Amino acid sequence: GESVGLHLPTLSVQEGDNSIINCAYSNSASDYFIWYKQESGKGPQFIIDIRSNMDKRQGQRVTVLLNKTVKHLSLQIAATQPGDSAVYFCAEKILGNYQLIWGAGTKLIIKP
């Protein structure tokens, strides 16, 4: 989805706790979703993706959940570490169009 503000939503999590980053996507015709992580001063890096025919997909320490009924996507990070501090972007792809539509991002801060 698109953002309307200049300030990123921020999530602060204690080190070792689980993090849940949410994303509301905009188009019911979207058939593919992807999460990227961007550390300060770097380009985004792929984390995990999910197709619309799935509800859940797991990776290493990360899980993506897709709820098509309410057009909601979430990224769960288990046992959050200092290295997880970054801005996380969700992106969607609309059926028939292979370009991605990016969200504005969520900043994850890890408290020691």
Add this chain to the structure above:
Amino acid sequence: DAGITQSPRHKVTETGTPVTLRCHQTENHRYMYWYRQDPGHGLRLIHYSYGVKDTDKGEVSDGYSVSRSKTEDFLLTLESATSSQTSVYFCAISETVNTWGTGELFFGEGSRLTVL
């Protein structure tokens, strides 16, 4: 890390001057992309290329042109820079494009452009 080099990494220029940003890849990937990143907008696609001399517009292509004369190089040109083009520009590459999209995109480190 994917072999993607952007140059220059930082540039300050004046309104009305031409600017060219270069993206060089060593991965031999077919697809290359130019994005801009601005606060509150995530990443927005400017132009992309699906092969040598094959390019197409993205969602924010006005004021930008691109060229790809070799597989490894993708150039982004601002013919006459404006202050609204102050941004961080990212080049990305992907190996394939299929029904499910571009697959994993690999990004460069970004080029910060300031237009005064």
